Amino acid sequence: MSDPQNTAGLLTVEETPMTAPASTVSLATQQGRKRRVLPSTSPKFIVGSILVLVIVLFAIIAPIFSQDPRSTANPALQPPSAEHWLGTTKLGNDMFAQLAIGAQGSLLIGVVAGGIAIVLSLIFGVLAGYLGGWREDALALLTNVMIVIPGLPLVMVIASFVPQRSWQLVAFVLGITSWAGAAYVLRLQTRSLRTRDYVYAAKVAGERSFRVILVEIMPNLLPLLTAQFLFAIIFAILGEAGLSYLGLGPNSSITWGSILNDAQSGQALGRGAWWWFVPPGLMIAVLGAGLALINFAIDEVINPKLRNAPDAARRVRKAAKIKGVTA
Numbered sequence: 565m566s567d568p569q570n571t572a573g574l575l576t577v578e579e580t581p582m583t584a585p586a587s588t589v590s591l592a593t594q595q596g597r598k599r600r601v602l603p604s605t606s607p608k609f610i611v612g613s614i615l616v617l618v619i620v621l622f623a624i625i626a627p628i629f630s631q632d633p634r635s636t637a638n639p640a641l642q643p644p645s646a647e648h649w650l651g652t653t654k655l656g657n658d659m660f661a662q663l664a665i666g667a668q669g670s671l672l673i674g675v676v677a678g679g680i681a682i683v684l685s686l687i688f689g690v691l692a693g694y695l696g697g698w699r700e701d702a703l704a705l706l707t708n709v710m711i712v713i714p715g716l717p718l719v720m721v722i723a724s725f726v727p728q729r730s731w732q733l734v735a736f737v738l739g740i741t742s743w744a745g746a747a748y749v750l751r752l753q754t755r756s757l758r759t760r761d762y763v764y765a766a767k768v769a770g771e772r773s774f775r776v777i778l779v780e781i782m783p784n785l786l787p788l789l790t791a792q793f794l795f796a797i798i799f800a801i802l803g804e805a806g807l808s809y810l811g812l813g814p815n816s817s818i819t820w821g822s823i824l825n826d827a828q829s830g831q832a833l834g835r836g837a838w839w840w841f842v843p844p845g846l847m848i849a850v851l852g853a854g855l856a857l858i859n860f861a862i863d864e865v866i867n868p869k870l871r872n873a874p875d876a877a878r879r880v881r882k883a884a885k886i887k888g889v890t891a
Contacts, residue, residue: 615851616854626667633666654826672731681800688704694777707747719803730816
């Protein structure tokens, strides 16, 4: 008979499995089992919101404490001083006052044009994606035609035929020429949502198409709609600045683009009057950067891969270090 102690020892040796060293990917997977369902406070969103909020407050509060932006009673081409914080233009206009009023004009054009673009995107995107069939084909055909037509040249052609251009007209023209891209994205997303079970259940229950779109589909599109709206505002502000720089912007309103046009026609760069063109250009850049940062933060909400990619990369690096230490 064999020794029970030896038998126990043999059984212990046989039952002990050979474990291979854990790979870097498995370690990273084990460390990242707890994933965030919602993103934590995004630094992009915080910085972008602060930039946009500062500019909006400047557009609301600054005109109250500034002089008439069209007044020519000031000395011409004065550099920044205690009396004129941002100097004066060739005609003696106070640059701080013009910048404040220009902020109101540019923001109004951006918001109105963005609103028009997002409404058209809903009509040609969400409605087409939900209806399907020949109605989707008809709406998609018009969307594809607008996509292939270059936006800025079309805006320039439309604006050149109207001698008296208000900011409302410029906003309308920019809005009707910038909706096609967003409509295409919304149509594809709506086509995916209309096949979901809860949408079928609402149809079987006898709900109207309008209510199905409004209650069942639209809440799932809100992050995407917000991102598209912000993008439309950025496009409208930059588009208005480009049109005004070319002399095709609003005639009766002051915007950041019209200030840049006045600086170009007044040879501000050749005269060394940097305070005439740097502030409006900087305001456009800061506002665009703030809206873009908010848009990036919303993209992380829409696409979880963008939200989890930095954490996954950090986990892989940490797992690689752990493997290197234990090897």
